[in-house]
Amino acid sequence: GGRETNQVSDDYRYQDGNYEGYAPNDGYYRGGDETAQEEDAQSDVTEGHDEDDEVYEGEYQGIPHPDDIKEKQKRAPAMDDEYRDRADLMAERMEDEEQLAHQYENIIEECGHGRFQWTLFFVLGLALMADGVEVFVVGFVLPSAEKDMCLTSSNKGMLGLIVYLGMMVGAVMLGGLADKLGRKKCLIISLTINAAFAFLSSFVQGYGFFLFCRLISGLGIGGSLPIVFAYFSEFLSREKRGEHLSWLCMFWMIGGIFASAMAWSIIPHYGWGFSMGTKYHFHSWRVFVLVCSLPCIASLVALKFMPESPRFLLEIGKHDEAWMILKQVHDTNMRAKGEPERVFTVSYIKTPKQIDEFIEIQSSTGTWYQRWLVRITTTFKQVWDNVLYCLTAQYRMNTLMLAVVWFTMALSYYGLIVWFPDMIRYLQEEAYESRVKIFDEEEVSHFTFNFTLENQIHRNGEYRNDKFIGMRFKEVRFEDSLFEDCYFEDVTSSETFFENCTIISTVFYNTDLYEHKFINCRLINSTFLKEKEGCHLDFEEDNDFLIYLVSFLGSLSVLPGNIISALLMDKIGRIKMIGGSMLISAVCCFFLFFGNSESAMIGWQCLFCGASIAAWNALDVITVELYPTDKRATAFGILNGLCKFGAILGNSIFASFVGITKVVPILLASSALVGGGLLALRLPETREQVLM
Numbered sequence: 097g098g099r100e101t102n103q104v105s106d107d108y109r110y111q112d113g114n115y116e117g118y119a120p121n122d123g124y125y126r127g128g129d130e131t132a133q134e135e136d137a138q139s140d141v142t143e144g145h146d147e148d149d150e151v152y153e154g155e156y157q158g159i160p161h162p163d164d165i166k167e168k169q170k171r172a173p174a175m176d177d178e179y180r181d182r183a184d185l186m187a188e189r190m191e192d193e194e195q196l197a198h199q200y201e202n203i204i205e206e207c208g209h210g211r212f213q214w215t216l217f218f219v220l221g222l223a224l225m226a227d228g229v230e231v232f233v234v235g236f237v238l239p240s241a242e243k244d245m246c247l248t249s250s251n252k253g254m255l256g257l258i259v260y261l262g263m264m265v266g267a268v269m270l271g272g273l274a275d276k277l278g279r280k281k282c283l284i285i286s287l288t289i290n291a292a293f294a295f296l297s298s299f300v301q302g303y304g305f306f307l308f309c310r311l312i313s314g315l316g317i318g319g320s321l322p323i324v325f326a327y328f329s330e331f332l333s334r335e336k337r338g339e340h341l342s343w344l345c346m347f348w349m350i351g352g353i354f355a356s357a358m359a360w361s362i363i364p365h366y367g368w369g370f371s372m373g374t375k376y377h378f379h380s381w382r383v384f385v386l387v388c389s390l391p392c393i394a395s396l397v398a399l400k401f402m403p404e405s406p407r408f409l410l411e412i413g414k415h416d417e418a419w420m421i422l423k424q425v426h427d428t429n430m431r432a433k434g435e436p437e438r439v440f441t442v443s444y445i446k447t448p449k450q451i452d453e454f455i456e457i458q459s460s461t462g463t464w465y466q467r468w469l470v471r472i473t474t475t476f477k478q479v480w481d482n483v484l485y486c487l488t489a490q491y492r493m494n495t496l497m498l499a500v501v502w503f504t505m506a507l508s509y510y511g512l513i514v515w516f517p518d519m520i521r522y523l524q525e526e527a528y529e530s531r532v533k534i535f536d537e538e539e540v541s542h543f544t545f546n547f548t549l550e551n552q553i554h555r556n557g558e559y560r561n562d563k564f565i566g567m568r569f570k571e572v573r574f575e576d577s578l579f580e581d582c583y584f585e586d587v588t589s590s591e592t593f594f595e596n597c598t599i600i601s602t603v604f605y606n607t608d609l610y611e612h613k614f615i616n617c618r619l620i621n622s623t624f625l626k627e628k629e630g631c632h633l634d635f636e637e638d639n640d641f642l643i644y645l646v647s648f649l650g651s652l653s654v655l656p657g658n659i660i661s662a663l664l665m666d667k668i669g670r671i672k673m674i675g676g677s678m679l680i681s682a683v684c685c686f687f688l689f690f691g692n693s694e695s696a697m698i699g700w701q702c703l704f705c706g707a708s709i710a711a712w713n714a715l716d717v718i719t720v721e722l723y724p725t726d727k728r729a730t731a732f733g734i735l736n737g738l739c740k741f742g743a744i745l746g747n748s749i750f751a752s753f754v755g756i757t758k759v760v761p762i763l764l765a766s767s768a769l770v771g772g773g774l775l776a777l778r779l780p781e782t783r784e785q786v787l788m
Contacts, residue, residue: 185449192448193724197788200407203422203442204333209340210429213331217340219402220324221347222395223287228351229388230290230317232647234259234310235517236359240381256514257744258307262314264740270319271733272479275726279327280404282319282729287396289316291389298385317392318740322732329720329728330407331425334785335666341720342662342713349658349709351391352651358387360644411726413450482730486723494722495731497779499738501674501715504772506739508765509708511746512685513650515761516701517643518754520694524642528571584609646698653702654709661710670718671781677711678773682766689762711773721782 234256266286274282290313297309325341332340362384406418406425419442426440486495534553541560550570557577564582569589579599587607595615602622610627665673684704690696723731750761 189449192446193788196410196446196448199446200410201334203445204331206441207422207426208429208433209333209336211432212425212428213336213340215428216328216331216402217344219395219398220328221344221350222391222398223283223320224324224344224347225351225354226287226290226389226392226395227317227320228348229355229391230259230263230294230314232352232355232359233294233385233388235514235647236355236363236644237381237385240363240379256747258311259314260510260740260744260747262311262316263318264737264744266315266318267322267733267740268483268737269315269733271322271729271731271736272482273475274319274323274326274729274733275408275482276475276478278404278408279323279330279729280399280402283323283327284396284399286316286319286323287392287399289313290320291316291392291396294385294389294392298382298389318736319733322729322736325716325720326729326732327405330405330725337721338665338670338717339662341717342658342665345709345713345716346655346658346662348712349651349654352654353648354391355388356644356648356651359384360641360648362387363644364641407725410445410447413447415445415447419445479730482727483734485727486731486734491723491727491731494779495735497775498715498719498722498735501678501772501776501779502719502735502739503742504768504775505678505708505711505715506742507746508681508685508768509712509746510743511750511761512701512704512765514747515750515754516650516697517646518751519758520642520646520697522755523694523697532571589613642694646701649698650701650705653706655706657706657709658713661713665714665717669781670714670721671777671779673714674711674718674776674779675773677707677709677714678769678776681708681711682769682773685762685766685769689758708769711776718779718782721785722780724788 238256270282270286273285293309293313293316297306297313300306300309324344328344329337329341363381403421403424404417406421409415409418409421422442422445423440426438427436430436430438485491528551532551532553534555535557537556538554539558539560540562541558542562544563544565546565546567548568548570549572550568551572553573553575554577555575557574558580559577559582560580562579562582564584564587566586569587569592571591572589573592574594574597576595577597579597579602581600582602583605584603584607585605587604587609589608592609593613593615594609594617597614597617598620599614599617599622600620604622604624604627606626607624608627609624661673661677668676681704684700684707688697688700688704719732719735720728749764753760
């Protein structure tokens with residue numbers, strides 16, 4: 097018996113060695129006392145043989161580890177494993193998984209639902225809130241950043257899309273890694289990237305560099321969504337799962353509210369910034385970008401005090417760490433309930449057989465970068481295998497159907513979310529243009545203009561010896577006019593053009609009337625002195641304020657939908673929830689045909705957001721539940737990446753129809769929602785399942 101057990105303990109050590117690359121804290125378990133452990137094992141064997149052939153194997157933390165000797169004999173010959181058919185190993189692992197799933201469910205029920213889960217809920221909620229904020233930041237900052245960085249409209253769409261692009265890549269990459277390196281570790285990586293680059297983006301001056309920072313910070317936060325749901329679900333028992341994952345979704349909305357409220361209270365105060373010299377300006381919108389990175393930083397700090405998901409640790413064979421964490425969960429909850437004397441009764445948890453390729457390079461061979469290279473390529477290969485695994489026969493149909501549902505949902509939701517503010521802005525501009533004043537053939541001479549001209553068209557006018565001093569032009573056009581011996585000093589303008597004008601011996605001093613503002617004009621010995629530099633945040637646009645309000649109301653209207661969906665999630669079931677919610681949203685969307693005024697648009701937007709949130713929540717829940725633990729974050733990551741791709745498409749398609757036609761966007765969104773909703777009804781219901 098002694099020899100055999102030696103081999104077994106070697107086997108264990110080997111198994112842990114496999115993960116040396118990933119778990120830095122593993123080293124101290126296997127300190128220098130290798131031999132002591134073997135002696136231990138031998139003495140244990142002789143003890144064990146007296147009664148009932150049970151083997152107690154000395155484990156690091158001294159947790160008794162009762163197991164079948166037949167099991168030992170099965171695992172002992174490590175050599176045979178390599179010749180055994182891989183399929184057999186897979187089958188055995190599947191069986192282990194099944195046992196683990198049921199046992200884990202019972203353990204979590206024993207641990208109860210209490211203070212620990214609620215603490216984790218708020219920590220992960222902050223991370224989710226950071227994700228919600230990220231989408232809004234760019235949209236809110238745009239109008240101000242435009243003036244600050246001299247953007248044209250074509251660059252503008254880029255900025256919105258680049259965040260989604262980052263999120264798309266981040267979701268797939270970091271979601272995949274979370275199944276290999278652990279939930280907590282990857283979430284920390286993802287939040288760190290986001291916080292660092294969001295912070296940086298508020299200081300950079302150039303437009304390109306700002307875009308780059310937002311791209312990388314989007315890449316970071318994209319990973320948070322898949323990881324957060326996988327992580328939290330692994331601490332929840334079957335009857336709590338649907339409801340509490342839905343409560344977690346609420347933070348997405350809180351993120352939106354936080355962003356709108358902050359934009360509302362910070363951005364309009366242009367005085368809140370500071371300047372360093374003429375070139376470096378720190379305007380109020382940069383303060384807003386800073387404030388928006390707060391939820392992320394808060395979550396990052398709090399996450400340090402949270403444990404790794406025990407379910408993940410069991411998957412990779414780290415029995416004892418998982419046991420300690422589950423005990424901690426149990427004790428935390430029992431203390432909070434006022435029953436500290438309750439004992440955690442679980443002594444041994446089934447861990448699935450580990451059949452990963454053992455790739456461990458000894459420190460003696462190769463240089464450090466070769467070791468890292470192999471580690472990285474191995475990890476990458478394992479992640480890629482996981483991705484492909486989601487498309488194997490067992491999961492293929494589910495994955496494809498979920499992919500379509502995620503995609504249609506994102507296309508219509510994100511498309512409309514962008515379309516609403518654009519549409520409202522368009523309606524406002526129409527109203528503004530209808531109030532334009534037209535002056536024909538006026539003649540003005542020896543007059544001094546020192547007040548603001550706004551929303552006017554001057555045709556065939558003649559201006560002689562006039563002075564335009566310290567004034568503003570806003571949306572003013574001069575057509576076919578004549579300026580002679582005029583003097584412009586300290587003039588700022590926006591959306592102001594001179595078309596087919598003749599300008600004779602006129603002086604422009606300290607103005608921002610650049611060449612592009614003169615279209616087909618004849619300038620005869622006119623001089624431009626000391627032009628204004630840079631772009632000026634000249635005047636407050638009233639409609640920016642409206643955009644924040646619309647987003648705020650949109651986020652707020654999600655609240656009732658969220659509460660209802662959370663309470664009904666386990667009663668109705670996920671599938672009916674997705675189907676029903678998508679169909680109701682499609683109806684709301686269809687009614688947009690009848691919204692011609694701003695208020696009608698805002699009302700329908702609120703209804704649409706409130707109706708569609710239930711589908712988002714149920715979709716998050718079902719995606720978590722359909723996949724096994726070692727593929728969960730990967731699958732969620734892929735689907736979420738696809739969803740962000742849908743968002744990019746939706747954004748670009750819908751934005752291009754603003755002011756041209758309402759029919760295309762509305763029909764597209766409605767039909768996408770109906771199609772997705774009907775397909776969703778074909779998905780398997782996961783309400784009754786244990787978490788595989």
